[in-house]
Amino acid sequence: MKAVRATDGAVAVVELDAPPGIGGELVEMKSASICSSDLMYLRYGLNRVVGHELAGIRADGTAVVVEAVLSCGECDHCRSGRYNLCPTHFTQALGATTDGGMAEQFQIQSNRLIPLPSGLDVRDGSLAEPTAVGWHALRLAHTGPDTSVAVVGAGALGLLAVASAYRQGATEVALEARHPHQVAAGERLGAKIGATGRYDVVLDAAGTMESLARAVELVGPRGRVVSVATHRGPVPIDWSTLFHLEASILPSIGYCMHDRGDGEAVAEIAEAAAMLADNPEIAQTLITHRFPLEDAVEAFRVAGDRASGAIRVVVEL
Template structure:
């Protein structure tokens, strides 16, 4: 079967003899895999594993399913509480970097990480539920709720999904600060405003992972407000302490997604996508077959292409 594996810093389509994944896992026919900024970073760091953690596929009986692509040990107190994102083994199981991911024709997944795709969400769009869950979790940690205003800094897929999650979680006002024209077009399609001149917000979601976006987040925040960090700082952070102190900022760092109040956040995010089909229509800007995975990764890494979310259609 065909798979996309890292090789000397680039993705290559290879033949594999057996379905990768967990030996005792459920065998899924994979349908689609999204390309994440993490995948691009894994290639940069020289991964030789099969890529892919934004995944959707089908059971043997054809039922479309989501793959919750963040794993823990499954036995510790945190995992039993549903907070597997905080398990000490989660990062050591990162799909595509620490072990094989699911950008392959068939993939074995632990049964407790397989969920039916909600009615109304096409399996071809369902890989978007994984980054949507990342955004959902960060927005929830930040405190988006009725009676509160939310600003998002960063117009990539995580930022756009964070704005949609803040809307769904009931924030009174949601705005997004974006850089590129195509990001503003998506913002408008999702009914999200722009920060008003001089306006300050209760919660700011930093979704770009750069020093400038962090500074902009502080500028937009009300004194005593909360900044939730969705952006990833691979090379560490140089915190602007004086600016943070001046507003007594609460800084919350978000780690993936988990279970909350008896529900899996990935399912909540998938239900949001099912209820609002304009979200995947706006965010999935490019689709490529598995054979053209190298071109898919090139497009995803080149901002001049206008790509927001690029997916590889496995079957």
């Protein structure tokens, strides 16, 4: 069985004796998109099967997206649906601390398989995973009707956050973008290019010290800066700006479940998938390149080349 493995800072298509995964249900994989964290893992020199943005087909023919936030299932966080806070989460990071699913087949717990809604092609289904990351961050920051939002960083996560903010009721969404192809994509999704003034919610989707500082510059009185970045060590913050505005900074990790307001719990990745199904233009805008499994090496090269115009690169399995 073929899979894409990271070895010594590069990827290779390899033959495996058995499907990767943590055990459980066997899924025929159909699409795996390449995240910036996959590229980061390569730089760290990890030796794993890559891939955590995954969609495939169950044995009964159901198209599913893999909920890549794995957990123990037993702690208080897991029982409350906040499994992104489970202390075992980082010990089971797909493509990092355990094998990912960029392979012809993948084994995963059944409770981490979320059915794709009608209207979302399984070849686009892997996009639901990164969408859920931005969706969770915006929800954590109380995005809703009459909320103004600014997104700093126009990679795939930032652009998906633009769509998610509108879906959650934001009346205005501004986008800070660097590259012409990102500007074009942002405009296609309805964003105002360039943030001016101050905003109720500012999402740092770039994950750098500079983008966090810019997010603080844009937050309004009692506004919320929310960041999906994994910073290592201390982070300098303009406390004076936050202090005088009574603004706050929220770290956001992964995604989880929440009460949708009627007493029923819903997975955020399911909400993200529903948005993608209702608006096919999002996937059409974000997925700029597709490669077969045999060409995964080239797929990673394109995904890591800023001049390529890539936003999300999908490996079809």
